[in-house]
Amino acid sequence: MRKILAVIKREYLQIVKTKGFIIGTILGPVLMSLFLIVPILMSVVSVAEQENIGVIDASGKLFAELDKKMEQKLKDGSRRYLLEEYRVTGDISRLKEALNEKVLAKELSAYLFLPADISEGGEVEYVSEHVSDFDKTNNIRNALNSIIIGKRLKAEGLDPNKVGQLMSRINLSTKKVSKRGVEEDTGGTFIISYFLVLVLYMTLIFYGQAIMRGVIEEKSSRVVEIVLSSIRPFQLMAGKIIGIGAVGLTQYTIWGLFGIGFTTYGGALIADVFPATSSFNMPSIPAYIFIYFVIFFILGYFLFSTLFAAIGSMVNTEKEAQQFMTPVIMMLVIPLLLIIFIMRSPNSSISVILSMIPFFTPTLMLLRVCILLPPFIQVGGSIVLMALTTLLMIWLTAKIYRVGLLMYGKRPRIREIIKWMRYK
Amino acid sequence: MNALELDKVTKNFGDFCAVKDLSFNVLKGSVYGLLGPNGAGKTTTIRMVMNIIIPDKGTINFLGRKMDEEMKKRIGYLPEDRGLYPKMKIGELLLFFSELKGLKGAEARSRIDHWLGRFDLADWKLKKAEELSKGMQQKVQFIATVIHQPELIILDEPFAGLDPVNTKLLKDIMLEMKDKGVTIIFSTHRMEQVEMICDNICLINKGEKVLEGNLNRIKKEYGKNTIVLDYEGEAKYIKDFAEIENIDDYGRFMEVKLKKGGDPQDLLQYLTGKIRINKFEVKEPTLNAIFIAKVGEQNEKNSGGN
Incomplete structure (x- = not known):
């Protein structure tokens, strides 16, 4: 011993x-929190500037109303869009060409062409140097929609406000029932389980x-x-696997402590610094998921690491190892491809069978545990099955390794x- | 008393028989030469002694006990295929090897310092193995072999790659250990080293024992009809002499074995005037000649039998 x-x-x-380990261990959480924080900050810190938008109103009746609807303000209180009307005098295509020039000369950020038959389905044109500012095009589309629909309704003698009320959509709130009771779940489960499964997959590889x-x-x-x-070959293999496994657990512990700190204090901290984000909720993960995560990590780790150790012993260079590694990596990749299927029907008999296959168990059973806690007989059964397979694999690979x-x-x-394997 | 006893040891790898019915005894406190051409089964034999691989048949006893895992810490083994963890510092590496042999921290550390000093490596203790020259790495490997004060050390080509100064240092240490009662098994292809160091030898070929026993006795048995010749001139004249059984010619130096009953004086007379003779010595055969003759003889017998 x-x-x-x-x-x-x-x-x-x-x-x-x-250095690789130290950097990876510290950088991991920093990167992860950046992924969380940056989008929040982006939504708060707007980079919009005032823009001039030209409007060719062929119908001649819409400009005033559009100008009123496009009243979005910048942070300093000034208008975000300055609309400028270009009257149609003579040839429309000549006017459009003139405006194209203005856009290229950056005098206008974009211009709109509203056709005369806009109410009857005529196409509105939006012309700009680039069309990837979805925020802007959405503003324009919404403004025009409400104007035109309002006009159509009025033409039929209906009150747009009233219709708006009548057409209001119903709210669907998704709730999860489990032994612990009923709780609201708006997709957090999906993100957490996907995240945990990916972490497991990456660390196993x-x-x-x-x-x-x-x-x-x-x-x-x-x-x-x-x-x-x-020492015996088996002792060397065991020491190596346990030693490197301990490295993995060390890394998880550091990340876990960071995660707990972040979920406990991070939300408040962000809200403190950027008051606008106070409505943001940190996702929480139930403790039992963590416990299963550790169990499946340890079992999966022993199962796959013995295979990798055996491969290492069979070859002389990493290049030679590629061929033997492919089937092992496949066993880890296939479950990833099945994630969406399992998520849609976590309780179907195919899902149950797939998650009971020992090589798939770490990822797929963990996924099912995250989505809905399956019956104990399934979870326990898969753990026993995996433990037995692992023992069998250790026995076989130790022979190859030796x-x-x-x-x-x-x-x-x-x-x-x-x-x-038959050598004495 | 025997330190090591092999009795009818056999090892097969699939259809290939690596070692067949091999028996020999190594006297405690002696230096024993384990010899044989490439692929003869030496390494397999040593690995079985070290309990790294298990014999299919036969027994191996070390100090009167059946060899097992516990006994490993009383043996030091310097394999022919050897190396160090490239990224580890020399001090850490030797500590790791000492721990594997069951040595405790403080004791291990003081022994490491002693040996590093002896091999003039003290300044390299904090350097990584990959920064050391091949010869230095070899000295570190030797330290790892003896750090736990084993009762038996097995050295497979220990001098390969060492300069003359370090070769002498290593040889001196080997003899020092022998004086302290340590048994040494020495495996090499350099026959002149074996002649200088070993008391007893075992020559194996194709997994089987060809020759075993006390080196001096083997040489005597082989007869005093070998002539060492230092010459200048045409060697073909020598080859024409009728009484010659075997010639090992190096161009200016030659080892000649005469047929049974052949008289060296006849050869000397025959050669006079034909070539220039600088030295003509009648002596026991070198181990090199015995090795070549014995292995050649067995290979011929095997191919003739098939």
């Missing part, structure tokens, strides 16, 4: 002391490959036989690897 401890210590310190690289390094630097003169470590030269074929 002391020997395994020595290996664990070495593996752990080797990674934790690297990241740490799995770290193990594989470690094994390849031991082989290519030829240190492995010296190490094996003191022989592969001391094999140099060309990459083995599958048939040879099966032969290795």
Whole structure:
């Protein structure tokens, strides 16, 4: 046991002391909080400037009303849009060309052409150097819509205000019922589960490959036989997997503490600095999801890391490892492709079966746990099934690992690897 | 008393038989040469002694006990394929290897300092392994082999890549350990090193033992009909001499083995006037000649039998 401890210590310190780990661990939460904070700030801090918009009103009756509707104000209280009417005298296409010039010369940011038959479905034209300012085009569309619809209603003898009231849409509020009672859920579950599944997927691949690289390094630097003169291959593999797993847990703990701090104080802090965001709610994650997350991480980690360790032992270079890695990575990628399907029908029998397949369990069962807590028999069953598969895999891969470590030269074929497993 | 006893040890890898019915004993406190051509099964044999791979048949006893995992810490093994973790500092690396052998912190540290000083590596303790030259790395590997004061050390090509000064240092340390009663198994292709260092040898070829025993006795048994010749001139005249069994010619130096009953004086007479002779010595054969003859003989026998 002391020997395994020595290996664990070495593996752990080797990674934790690297710049990559320190930067990644600190940068991770900073980046994540930036993703949260920046959009909020963007919505508060507007960069809009005053703009001149030309209007060609072929109907001749709409400009005044449009000018009144387009009354959006900038922060300093001045109008955001300054509308300028261009009367149609003679050839419309000549006028349009003249306005095109003005747009190119930046005298106008855009101009509108309102056709005479606008009420009967004639097309309004918006011309600008770029049309990606959706905020502006939305303002224009809404203003014109309310004017034209109002006119049509009046023509039929109806009161636009009254119709507006009658046409008001119903509100659908989505609530989640579980053993804990009924609670409101407006899509937060979706984001959280997607996020957790992605984090799990990325760390399984990241740490799995770290193990594989470690094994390849031991082989290519030829240190492995010296190490094996003191400990069993299995002890080396176990120490390596536990050591690097501990690195993963360290990283999660740091991130988790940061996350808790952020969700507890972050919202208030942002609201303090930027009062306009006080309505923003931090999403909260129930504790049991965290517990399952850790369980599935640990099980998934052991399952996949043994596979990666075995691959590392079979090859001499990382390049050679690619071919063996593909099926393992596929086992991690396939569940990602199934996420949307599972989210739509988390309780269908296909979803249940898929989430019980040991290689898919870490991601898919976690996803189902996030969406709705499945019956205990399913969750517990999948955990037992996974634990058994993991033990079987450890047993098999340890046999491959033991022989592969001391094999140099060309990459083995599958048939040879099966032969290795039979060696005494 | 024997430090190590191998009894009818066999190891197969699939259809390939790496070691077949191999038996030999290593006397405690002796230096034992394990010899053989490339691919003879030396490394497989050593790995089985180290319990890294398990024999299919036969037993291996170390100090009277069946070899097991616990015994590993009483053996030091310097493999032929060896290296260090490139990114680790020398001090940390040696501490790691010491911990693997069950040494505790303070004791390990003082021994590391002692050995680094002895090998003139004290200034390199905080350097990463990848910054060291190959020769320095080799010295670090040797320290890792002996840091836990093993009772048996197995050295596979320990001198490869070392300059003459370090070769001497390492040899001195080996003999020092021998004097303290440490048993040494020495595997190499450099026969002149074996002749200088080993008491007993075992020569294996294609997984089987070809020759075993005390080095002096083996040489005597091989007969005193070898002639070492230092010459100038045409070597073909020598080859024409009827009583010759085997010639190992280096151009200016030659080792000649005569047939049984052949008289060295006849050869000397035959050569006089034909080539210029600087030295003519009748002696026991070198281990090199025995090695080549024995391995060649067995290979011929095998191919003839098939």
